[in-house]
Amino acid sequence: MTTMLEIKNLHAAVDGKEILKGIDLTVKAGEVHAIMGPNGSGKSTLAYVLAGRAGYEVTEGSVSYDGKDLLEMSADERARDGVFLGFQYPVELPGVNGMTFLRTAANAVRKHRGLKELDGIDFLKLLRQKASLLEMDDGLLKRAVNVGFSGGEKKRNEIAQMAVLDPHLMVLDETDSGLDIDALKVVSKGINALRGPDKATVLVTHYQRLLSYVEPDFVHILARGKIVASGGKELALELERDGYVNYVPEAA
Amino acid sequence: MAATTETQQALKDIGGDYKHGFVTDIEMDVAPKGLDEAVIRMISAKKLEPEWLLDWRLEAFRKWGKEEEPEWAKVHYPAIDFQDIHYYAAPKKKDGPKSLDEVDPELLETYAKLGIPLREQEVLAGVMGSPNIAVDAVFDSVSVATTYKKKLEEMGIIFGSFSEAVKTHPELIRKYLGSVVPVSDNFYATLNSAVFTDGTFVYVPKGVRCPMELSTYFRINTKETGQFERTLIIADEGSYVSYLEGCTAPMRDENQLHAAVVELIALDNAEIKYSTVQNWYPGDKNGKGGIYNFVTKRGACRGVNSKISWTQVETGSAITWKYPSCILQGDNSQGEFYSVAITNNMQQADTGTKMIHIGKNTRSRIISKGISAGRGQNTYRGLVRVMAGAENARNYTQCDSLLMGDKCGAHTVPYIEVKNPSAQIEHEATTSKISEDQLFYCLQRGLTQEEAVAMIVNGFCKEVMQNLPMEFAVEAQKLLGISLEGSVG
Numbered sequence: 001m002t003t004m005l006e007i008k009n010l011h012a013a014v015d016g017k018e019i020l021k022g023i024d025l026t027v028k029a030g031e032v033h034a035i036m037g038p039n040g041s042g043k044s045t046l047a048y049v050l051a052g053r054a055g056y057e058v059t060e061g062s063v064s065y066d067g068k069d070l071l072e073m074s075a076d077e078r079a080r081d082g083v084f085l086g087f088q089y090p091v092e093l094p095g096v097n098g099m100t101f102l103r104t105a106a107n108a109v110r111k112h113r114g115l116k117e118l119d120g121i122d123f124l125k126l127l128r129q130k131a132s133l134l135e136m137d138d139g140l141l142k143r144a145v146n147v148g149f150s151g152g153e154k155k156r157n158e159i160a161q162m163a164v165l166d167p168h169l170m171v172l173d174e175t176d177s178g179l180d181i182d183a184l185k186v187v188s189k190g191i192n193a194l195r196g197p198d199k200a201t202v203l204v205t206h207y208q209r210l211l212s213y214v215e216p217d218f219v220h221i222l223a224r225g226k227i228v229a230s231g232g233k234e235l236a237l238e239l240e241r242d243g244y245v246n247y248v249p250e251a252a
Numbered sequence: 253m254a255a256t257t258e259t260q261q262a263l264k265d266i267g268g269d270y271k272h273g274f275v276t277d278i279e280m281d282v283a284p285k286g287l288d289e290a291v292i293r294m295i296s297a298k299k300l301e302p303e304w305l306l307d308w309r310l311e312a313f314r315k316w317g318k319e320e321e322p323e324w325a326k327v328h329y330p331a332i333d334f335q336d337i338h339y340y341a342a343p344k345k346k347d348g349p350k351s352l353d354e355v356d357p358e359l360l361e362t363y364a365k366l367g368i369p370l371r372e373q374e375v376l377a378g379v380m381g382s383p384n385i386a387v388d389a390v391f392d393s394v395s396v397a398t399t400y401k402k403k404l405e406e407m408g409i410i411f412g413s414f415s416e417a418v419k420t421h422p423e424l425i426r427k428y429l430g431s432v433v434p435v436s437d438n439f440y441a442t443l444n445s446a447v448f449t450d451g452t453f454v455y456v457p458k459g460v461r462c463p464m465e466l467s468t469y470f471r472i473n474t475k476e477t478g479q480f481e482r483t484l485i486i487a488d489e490g491s492y493v494s495y496l497e498g499c500t501a502p503m504r505d506e507n508q509l510h511a512a513v514v515e516l517i518a519l520d521n522a523e524i525k526y527s528t529v530q531n532w533y534p535g536d537k538n539g540k541g542g543i544y545n546f547v548t549k550r551g552a553c554r555g556v557n558s559k560i561s562w563t564q565v566e567t568g569s570a571i572t573w574k575y576p577s578c579i580l581q582g583d584n585s586q587g588e589f590y591s592v593a594i595t596n597n598m599q600q601a602d603t604g605t606k607m608i609h610i611g612k613n614t615r616s617r618i619i620s621k622g623i624s625a626g627r628g629q630n631t632y633r634g635l636v637r638v639m640a641g642a643e644n645a646r647n648y649t650q651c652d653s654l655l656m657g658d659k660c661g662a663h664t665v666p667y668i669e670v671k672n673p674s675a676q677i678e679h680e681a682t683t684s685k686i687s688e689d690q691l692f693y694c695l696q697r698g699l700t701q702e703e704a705v706a707m708i709v710n711g712f713c714k715e716v717m718q719n720l721p722m723e724f725a726v727e728a729q730k731l732l733g734i735s736l737e738g739s740v741g
Contacts, residue, residue, distance in 0.1 A: 093708060096708065101697070161697065
């Protein structure tokens with residue numbers, strides 16, 4: 001299998017404060033990696049650094065994506081090139097129609113891939129097809145992006161966007177937070193439907209719960225800006241039982 | 253929607269420069285600079301005006317001499333030398349064009365460049381995406397062409413240049429001219445009354461619903477010229493008309509004055525929808541040049557159940573001073589004001605509305621969206637006045653300001669005067685910034701910085717934009733993107 005993402009000795013700072021202190025991680029196509037860790041361990045920072053958010057300064061190390069230097073690419077270039085970040089807190093865009101937003105985004109990605117841009121009708125077809133795959137209706141997309149959505153609706157909307165944009169590397173930041181069990185099942189189903197041999201997923205999560213539905217190939221524990229342990233899915237079960245105490249003493 | 257993509261394309265096409273900044277090289281008939289009675293007599297004579305109109309102008313000129321320039325608006329500019337302006341400029345021609353075939357090809361070319369189809373076959377070919385627009389084109393001081401005149405005439409609708417209407421329908425002009433904006437209303441309106449050159453006249457007869465959008469396209473071309481147009485729209489009992497004006501001017505280093513007056517009259521059960529997409533040259537990044545847009549617009553809902561709705565998208569001009577207002581005289585009449593005003597770079601806008609409730613059960617609605625970027629200063633100034641006799645008057649006002657960057661300003665100055673205790677007045681106001689979160693969210697979905705800003709701003713303005721006639725909404729969305737180019741990042 002080809003290597004999709006290779007992170008080497010990654011250090012990153014926010015407002016001059018170092019949060020990531022030397023991360024090494026290799027993700028191959030077809031794999032699902034879970035990054036777990038207590039609050040404040042740097043999980044979301046890692047997700048933002050991968051997506052290229054302004055203000056998250058890489059001070060050392062390298063990240064290659066599909067053989068390219070990811071850190072050289074701007075946030076929007078990364079997105080068009082197939083890096084998708086599912087937000088922990090999806091942002092509201094008042095007055096911006098969900099359909100308009102997603103079609104503009106989808107066409108930006110398609111243009112980058114040398115595909116024909118979709119007109120309104122073709123886009124609607126694609127949307128219906130993806131929505132049925134996820135067993136979701138497209139009602140949310142008719143409203144302004146995330147405005148007045150419940151926590152569950154926001155996360156479902158993220159997965160719907162992901163399905164339409166068809167990314168290669170999916171970084172999902174606490175997609176399970178704030179979901180009831182039914183919403184969790186719907187969202188997990190969506191994530192599983194989008195797994196594939198040429199795609200890779202990085203799940204950032206606090207709890208083992210999501211991993212009962214989306215089975216990871218690898219689990220990594222992030223603590224104080226470093227990966228302190230890696231293993232299979234049994235590692236997640238161990239965390240569920242014992243907490244982070246064996247890895248982060250003060251978490252006890 | 254495609255509009256955002258088109259905004260991007262438009263941005264690329266024009267390289268971020270003002271798109272309409274070219275000058276048409278055409279032989280002009282220009283009055284000498286300066287203003288005195290002789291110039292006014294000359295304008296009136298050029299237009300073969302009746303005696304009463306000349307007297308009206310001269311009276312305005314004498315009153316103007318006693319008035320002072322308003323200084324209460326939050327705009328700053330060097331004193332204007334009113335003797336250093338040409339008050340009349342017209343393309344040279346032998347007689348007025350009788351048909352479009354007689355219009356100077358240079359002019360047709362100019363309007364084609366601006367995307368304004370004057371040839372009806374071009375309109376039919378779908379240049380604007382819809383055949384349902386009749387256009388009156390005003391070039392500097394005169395109207396050069398009106399399309400679809402005949403079709404409208406069959407329905408009894410009068411649509412054409414103001415100076416022509418003075419000849420063909422003097423009784424209507426005499427009855428309504430100055431009846432909403434009196435000669436001595438304010439400094440600029442008085443100046444306009446003295447020197448106005450051309451503009452558009454519309455009359456929709458009783459019970460007629462105008463089947464197409466009526467549109468005037470204003471173009472300032474000649475150097476050191478002021479444009480003083482006069483628009484008068486009368487909707488007779490039970491009629492309806494939707495009217496749109498667009499404006500552009502060449503790029504010049506010096507400032508140019510535009511002081512128009514627009515009067516609307518809606519009689520019993522009549523409705524007028526008036527939309528403006530104002531894109532006068534805003535000046536360069538350092539504030540050099542640009543149009544001073546000092547305009548008086550007012551509508552009178554004279555009849556019962558009448559309605560006047562103003563929608564404006566103000567993206568251009570160095571300075572905008574403009575308060576499209578409604579006098580709600582008839583019982584149950586309604587006034588609406590929907591506004592988007594953008595100030596980027598060194599632009600200044602002081603704009604808003606006045607809603608004067610006189611009749612019973614009168615209602616008004618004000619939705620104002622101000623966007624400031626660069627060093628732009630954007631002021632909403634509005635008055636809601638409920639007179640003693642206006643039982644059960646209602647007003648809803650919403651003023652939202654969006655700031656981009658940390659060197660611009662947004663100001664809100666609402667006045668509310670209520671003399672009847674049954675009135676219900678609501679006022680909401682917000683000020684926000686485009687957040688880093690919103691931008692990053694859009695970027696992370698693959699939108700470029702410019703696309704993201706255009707998307708967020710169009711969302712912010714949605715309640716206003718959706719009131720524009722469809723044919724112009726896409727154009728206006730593009731303009732928003734272009735006007736804010738380079739304002740973030």
